[in-house]
Amino acid sequence: MSTPISFSSKSDPRDLRFVVIGAGMAGVLTGIRLREAAHEDWVIYEKGDRVGGTWRENTYPGLTCDVPSHIYCYSFEPNPGWSRRFSPGAEIREYFEGVSRKCGVLPRIQFNEEVTRLEFADGRWRIELKSGRRDEADVVIAATGVLHHPRYPDIEGLDSFEGARFHSSRWDHSVPLDDRRVGVIGTGSTAVQITGALVPRVAKFSLFQRTAQWIAPQENPAYSEEEKAELRRDPEALRNLHESLALDFHERFSNGLIDANSPQMKALEEICRNHLETAVRDPVLRERLRPTYRAACKRLIISGEFYPAIQQPNAELVTEPIERIEPGGVRTRDGRLHELDVLVLATGFRVDRFLRPIEVIGREGITLEQAWAERPNAYLSISIPRFPNLFMLNGPNGPVGNFSLITIAEMQLHYILQLVAEIRAGRAREISASESAMARFSTEFDAAAKNTIWASGCRSWYLDSRGVPAVWPFTYQRFADEMAKPKLDAYELRP
Numbered sequence: 068m069s070t071p072i073s074f075s076s077k078s079d080p081r082d083l084r085f086v087v088i089g090a091g092m093a094g095v096l097t098g099i100r101l102r103e104a105a106h107e108d109w110v111i112y113e114k115g116d117r118v119g120g121t122w123r124e125n126t127y128p129g130l131t132c133d134v135p136s137h138i139y140c141y142s143f144e145p146n147p148g149w150s151r152r153f154s155p156g157a158e159i160r161e162y163f164e165g166v167s168r169k170c171g172v173l174p175r176i177q178f179n180e181e182v183t184r185l186e187f188a189d190g191r192w193r194i195e196l197k198s199g200r201r202d203e204a205d206v207v208i209a210a211t212g213v214l215h216h217p218r219y220p221d222i223e224g225l226d227s228f229e230g231a232r233f234h235s236s237r238w239d240h241s242v243p244l245d246d247r248r249v250g251v252i253g254t255g256s257t258a259v260q261i262t263g264a265l266v267p268r269v270a271k272f273s274l275f276q277r278t279a280q281w282i283a284p285q286e287n288p289a290y291s292e293e294e295k296a297e298l299r300r301d302p303e304a305l306r307n308l309h310e311s312l313a314l315d316f317h318e319r320f321s322n323g324l325i326d327a328n329s330p331q332m333k334a335l336e337e338i339c340r341n342h343l344e345t346a347v348r349d350p351v352l353r354e355r356l357r358p359t360y361r362a363a364c365k366r367l368i369i370s371g372e373f374y375p376a377i378q379q380p381n382a383e384l385v386t387e388p389i390e391r392i393e394p395g396g397v398r399t400r401d402g403r404l405h406e407l408d409v410l411v412l413a414t415g416f417r418v419d420r421f422l423r424p425i426e427v428i429g430r431e432g433i434t435l436e437q438a439w440a441e442r443p444n445a446y447l448s449i450s451i452p453r454f455p456n457l458f459m460l461n462g463p464n465g466p467v468g469n470f471s472l473i474t475i476a477e478m479q480l481h482y483i484l485q486l487v488a489e490i491r492a493g494r495a496r497e498i499s500a501s502e503s504a505m506a507r508f509s510t511e512f513d514a515a516a517k518n519t520i521w522a523s524g525c526r527s528w529y530l531d532s533r534g535v536p537a538v539w540p541f542t543y544q545r546f547a548d549e550m551a552k553p554k555l556d557a558y559e560l561r562p
């Protein structure tokens with residue numbers, strides 16, 4: 068899938084400088100691949116103080132990845148030591164840090180360096196950082212992530228709350244939780260994981276649900292020492308495990324998502340319905356937890372802990388709408404005050420930001436704000452017309468809801484480095500998607516998006532400002548085929 072692009076450095080006509088933005092999963096991967104491709108001149112700027120991206124920022128209790136660990140890792144760096152089928156967040160962060168060290172990327176990361184401005188001038192990118200530093204690059208690779216700008220709810224009185232209050236991705240670990248009254252707003256994947264972890268610890272747990280969620284069951288067994296030792300001894304078994312999980316995930320699950328009427332979606336709905344029927348005893352609570360839309364229309368939630376937790380005597384599901392927040396807690400529309408010591412906003416992320424708030428200025432002065440005035444858009448999620456030599460990993464229109472983000476980034480980088488090879492070989496100095504290719508892609512994308520499960524009628528972060536799912540609406544194979552080799556006629560190549 069992602070054979071490194073190799074060059075004989077002596078015959079390379081151009082030595083290129085690369086700036087990579089972000090040292091999360093995709094940025095570290097970029098560093099690894101740039102090294103493999105014998106690129107010498109590159110740096111990764113990271114605004115945080117350590118590697119890990121979303122796994123650095125999110126530290127909430129109960130944080131795990133609901134993608135199986137043996138596919139939630141680089142294909143070239145399988146990990147026989149995963150503790151569980153779905154491993155905790157801290158372990159995943161340590162994995163990325165370990166790989167970045169092992170593969171020689173860590174020394175190339177400049178931490179606490181936030182890129183604030185990119186301007187394309189005279190065939191190069193001029194880069195400004197918050198620290199006042201300046202840099203230049205021939206190629207910028209944005210590995211800036213998708214889910215990292217917290218979305219704060221617009222609820223009256225939010226600032227008046229006198230207890231501790233924070234967004235789920237900015238967890239304040241100095242705040243005691245044990246035996247206290249904790250409220251969580253939201254019922255996304257984050258809130259569901261927090262619920263499972265906090266109910267056993269706190270005196271009173273209140274979950275403020277605006278929309279009920281379908282929840283697929285999940286078992287999360289630990290790998291025994293013998294199993295881990297066996298995987299260490301047998302690299303082929305480890306590879307096979309990765310491949311069989313990937314096949315299952317991508318071919319069966321992902322390809323079902325793009326057709327709302329697919330047998331996979333019907334089967335999934337049945338699984339979620341059975342889970343609700345069998346795991347929630349109280350018929351009244353069961354109905355309050357029952358969604359009114361199709362399973363997987365919103366990002367599917369996978370949890371074996373949520374239903375048991377929300378049925379505990381110290382847990383309460385609040386479905387009455389929130390009226391306002393007061394110094395003592397949350398007032399619901401029925402006039403009741405839910406008194407709280409801690410209020411967690413598990414209210415999700417501003418997913419339309421991508422590179423922003425970085426100010427990006429492309430060819431002839433066009434700004435990213437102008438290019439994306441209607442909505443973020445990118446050809447194959449990688450390149451934006453008139454922003455040459457700027458490539459995104461997990462940019463707009465990508466398969467964020469379908470495949471493992473790591474698999475996606477590996478494929479995208481393989482593709483990007485082939486475009487870079489054109490520049491390095493001197494066949495072009497500037498490459499960006501052509502306007503016509505972008506328009507063709509958008510038309511086809513929008514038509515296909517209508518058939519997906521995400522368009523079947525729900526509110527979700529997958530929908531763009533027009534209400535169209537901004538998620539790759541084609542098959543896994545199509546993505547793999549597109550990423551295998553760039554079609555250069557979709558690009559504007561300038562000498």
Ligand code: NAP
Pocket residue numbers: 131132133134214220221222235252253254255256257258260275276277278366389413414415416526528
């Ligand atoms: P989310 O899925 O966007 O959920 C946000 C929740 O907050 C929703 O329940 C939403 O209600 C609610 N909400 C927002 N504003 C509100 C308001 N003003 N009043 C009341 N409720 C409000 O966010 P998330 O749970 O942080 O998850 C985001 C994404 O992160 C996931 O979809 C997933 O892709 C990723 N994630 C992955 C994992 C993993 O294990 N791999 C774990 C956590 C997160 P509505 O539904 O009514 O809008």
